[in-house]
Amino acid sequence: MAESLADANAAPLDPVELLDACFVDAIRRLAPDAVDASALITPSKRPELGDFQSNAAMPLAKQLGRKPREVAADLVAALELGELTEPIGPEDIAGPGFINVRLKSETISTLLGRLDTPELGLPAPVEPMAIAVDVCGVNLAKQMHVGHLRATVIGDTIARIHERLGHAVTRQNHVGDWGLPIAMVTAKLRDEAAAGRVGLDALDLSTLDGLYKLAQAECRGVRPAIAIAEKYDMGPKILAELGAQQEEADEHLAEAKRTLVALQSGDAETVALWQRIYDTTMRACLDACRRLNTRITDEHSAGESSYRDELAGVVDDLFDRGIAVKSDGALVVPLDDAGISEPCLVQKSDGGFLYATSDLAGIRRRVRVLDSERVVYCVDARQSLHFRQVFAAATKAGYATREAASEPSSLEHAAFGMVLGDNGKPFKTRSGENVRLADLLDQAVDQAESVVREKNPELDDASVRTIAEAVGIAAIKYTDLSNDRIKDYVFSFERMLAFEGDTGPYLLNALVRVRSIFRKAIERGVGDGYKAAPMRITEPAEKKLALTLLRYPQTVRAAGEHSEPHRLCALLYDVASAYSVFYEHCPVLGAPDEATRDSRLRLCDLAGRVLADGLETLGLPTLERM
Secondary structure, X not given: OHHHHHOOOOOOOOHHHHHHHHHHHHHHHHOOOOOOOOOOEEEOOOOOOOOEEEOOHHHHHHHHOOOHHHHHHHHHHHOOOOOOEOOOOHHHEEOOOEEEEOEOHHHHHHHHHHHOOOOOOOOOOOOOOEEEEXXXXXXXXXXXXXXXXXXXXXXXXXXXXXXXXXXXXXXEEOOEOOOHHHHHHHHHHHHHHHOOOOOHHHOOHHHHHHHHHHHHHHHHOOHHXXXXXXXXXXXXXXXXXHHHHHHHHHXXXXXXXXXXXXXXXXXXXXXXXXXXXXXXXXXXXXXXHHHOOOOOOHHHEOOHHHHOOOHHHHHHHHHHOOOOEEEOOEEEEOOHHHOOOOOEEEEOOOOOEXXXXXXXXXXXXXXXXXXXXXXXXXXXXXXXXXXXXXXXXXXXXXXXXXXXXXXXXXXXXXXXXXXXXXXXXXXXXXXXXXXXXXXXXXXXXXXXXXXXHHHOOOOOHHHHHHHHHHHHXXXXXXXXXXXXXXXXXXXXXXXXXXXXXXXXXXXXXXXXXXXXXXXXXXXOOOOOHHHHOOXXXXXXXXXXXXXXXXXXXXXXXXXXXXXXXXXXXXXXXXXXXXXHHHHHHOOOOXXXXXXXXXXXXXXXXXXXHHHHHHHHHHOOOOOOOO
């Protein structure tokens, strides 16, 4: 065991996994026929009794029809722990059969030494996976709002986690840039520009957003109002007024459809207008992505327009192979064989295509062209049925299987909940509008600036603004990422900007505190000899920090496997909290002797690198000073 623990290529590093393997082996030796053998290893709530405890004896005793303490004693006798732990005896069995375990100090030091490498326990895989992650999902001519925050932040972070694990990741920003709504705003922009009310050279997203809403309203019509007027016989005058309004709406809609035809046929003037709308929208989108410290760039844009020439071919292919069938003039893919009662509609009765059609084309491209073994969609949980249908239809059609593969790629909906206001309803402005993302970020940074100025009145304006930008963005992102993504959460500037508790600013400050120790060490003439010093883990606070750091590699892997960034957030918060206790109880530069100082400096260095690596993986900006 000692040799395997010291092996740099051995896995795992987390003592929980090591203990789990030992206990499961013992259970299988003791009861070969036991069902679902589980070690049930948890950190001890009473450190004076041990570092960990196993609760395996209770469920195993139930299966064997024996007393738990007797089974616990037999388990202890069957355990083969080698040099991993201190000897375990009858005195380590507590209560109804809990088995307490204490790691050897040398074991912890050995494991820390294996973690203390440039890879931090996460070497590149021998065979990296190709992974595509669907992110952001903006629509042309519309402002990014708080709803885009989650798709952008969660999507980019999931991509970063897989990149950290050494996989080849392709981000895909599925831009809503095609179809009748886009034709509506294109026609409206053309009219407004011709009338001199909008200057094309000075076009901005706010103007486009206004035109989009106006175009939608003009094309909407008043048919429901006409039906009510006819039902209640409101008289010819009202009917005439409503009829005139409907005729005007019909003409606007007809013009939008003519514009769509011109766009689809490649009319130079119409395409040029569309391109202005696209460029203006994407410039604002990518500015927000940069400000949010994501890795989403223009090369990752995969708009619906890029699939326009593929949709008819997708539908024809599905129909010709009997995957899609006609239903009331439309084409649908039946999914009863996949346990889904609702079919996937791929073409309307009027010949029009749907979101499902472009999503099927998207899956085919991401799997068969990009050769992705895993495709992750970071989209609102309210689209769950849509993705169940699309994934099932794509799998049925063979679009989810790579050319060289025998099994379909993994198609996953990393669904997320809603951002709520303090009233428990979707987060909106007082007027009921969606909160603009740019305004949200500005407000976060402005409020962070007030906090920074209060804490550091001696700082100059430029430094304050730099720190405030990092703190504000980190606060927004961490709050979003630290919540289980499937759950809704309440948006609160006061809570997310706090420098204490489970917040982004707290983690940034923890890293700054680590880095400050090394600045002070340099000032005192302490060299870098600590990097080769033996790590001696003797104090409880040292052990707590060490055991927390050893969870890092497995936590990153689990966050990637389950597409759950909150797992990494929780671990980094635990590291920051453990470091705070260590900092308070274990003097570093003021240690009683040089060996202890160097050991603690090395532990600080490892904690700092884990924090920095984790924050980078989450996409949170970091600082040298706060």
